[in-house]
Amino acid sequence: MNEKIFSLPVINQITPYISQRKIGDLPVVVIVHPKVRAAVTLQGAHLIAWQPNGEKPVIWLSEKTAWATGKAIRGGVPICWPWFGPAGEPAHGFARTLPWTLSAHDENDESVMLTLVLESNEQTKKLWPHDFTLFARFRFSDRCEIELEAHGDYEATAALHSYFSVEDIAGVEVSGLGTRYIDKVNNGVTGTSPSGKQTYPDRIDRIYTQPEDCSVVADKAGNRSLEIYHHYQSDVVTWNPGPELSCSMGDMANEGYKTMVCVETAHVSSPMKSAGESPSRLAATFRVRKGA
Numbered sequence: 132m133n134e135k136i137f138s139l140p141v142i143n144q145i146t147p148y149i150s151q152r153k154i155g156d157l158p159v160v161v162i163v164h165p166k167v168r169a170a171v172t173l174q175g176a177h178l179i180a181w182q183p184n185g186e187k188p189v190i191w192l193s194e195k196t197a198w199a200t201g202k203a204i205r206g207g208v209p210i211c212w213p214w215f216g217p218a219g220e221p222a223h224g225f226a227r228t229l230p231w232t233l234s235a236h237d238e239n240d241e242s243v244m245l246t247l248v249l250e251s252n253e254q255t256k257k258l259w260p261h262d263f264t265l266f267a268r269f270r271f272s273d274r275c276e277i278e279l280e281a282h283g284d285y286e287a288t289a290a291l292h293s294y295f296s297v298e299d300i301a302g303v304e305v306s307g308l309g310t311r312y313i314d315k316v317n318n319g320v321t322g323t324s325p326s327g328k329q330t331y332p333d334r335i336d337r338i339y340t341q342p343e344d345c346s347v348v349a350d351k352a353g354n355r356s357l358e359i360y361h362h363y364q365s366d367v368v369t370w371n372p373g374p375e376l377s378c379s380m381g382d383m384a385n386e387g388y389k390t391m392v393c394v395e396t397a398h399v400s401s402p403m404k405s406a407g408e409s410p411s412r413l414a415a416t417f418r419v420r421k422g423a
């Protein structure tokens with residue numbers, strides 16, 4: 132899937148490193164830079180690829196994603212906002228399925244920057260009665276930086292629902308999660324993990340409510356680790372559907388769960404508060420290192 136994105140026909144060469152292309156029904160901004168490749172769909176300001184030069188793809192995408200207007204993309208980094216999970220309809224909010232606008236871009240020898248914007252309109256007011264302006268900012272280099280900035284007067288929950296590519300989930304361990312979690316598989320009961328680590332023997336869906344500022348995905352079979360730095364977060368969510376749920380999902384292959392893990396920078400247990408000249412923020416930075 133990753134190579135397919137970068138071989139899509141160019142519709143508009145915006146700058147030497149930035150082009151607009153189309154995947155299925157969705158416009159996508161593609162970055163091809165000497166130091167990094169990346170791609171963001173205009174629907175949802177959704178990161179679907181990031182790959183520093185010399186590295187394997189970091190972001191996981193389902194081969195069965197429909198790439199259809201208004202339909203959520205399975206994989207990448209969905210922006211879940213203004214609610215997380217089933218707190219409203221659609222699940223995980225509407226920001227990830229609406230069209231955003233590319234409002235600014237910049238590039239230099241080290242990196243490429245994009246800014247996308249989404250503003251309240253008649254459609255969003257039917258789902259959520261607030262005026263808002265959202266900015267999604269990306270900086271792509273040997274690290275990937277994502278920031279969501281929300282302007283208006285309201286409270287919201289949110290997550291950068293990051294799917295990471297791993298060689299084999301059986302050998303994956305995530306550390307830095309903190310000790311307390313809410314177990315969504317087990318009816319929302321609270322639990323503790325003295326080590327602050329998580330493995331994935333079956334379906335896992337947990338909201339860690341006292342996370343450290345950096346989580347590390349140790350991918351033993353892939354011989355690499357992914358560092359996820361969390362900014363402005365109250366929680367970190369980690370998820371893998373396991374074999375049974377994976378087989379029941381129409382937009383995931385039966386064995387899709389084996390090659391992905393979600394480690395999500397989130398504001399779930401306490402809301403983000405936007406007020407006047409004080410926007411709320413949620414941000415994450417990804418980095419790859421050799422060895423697990």
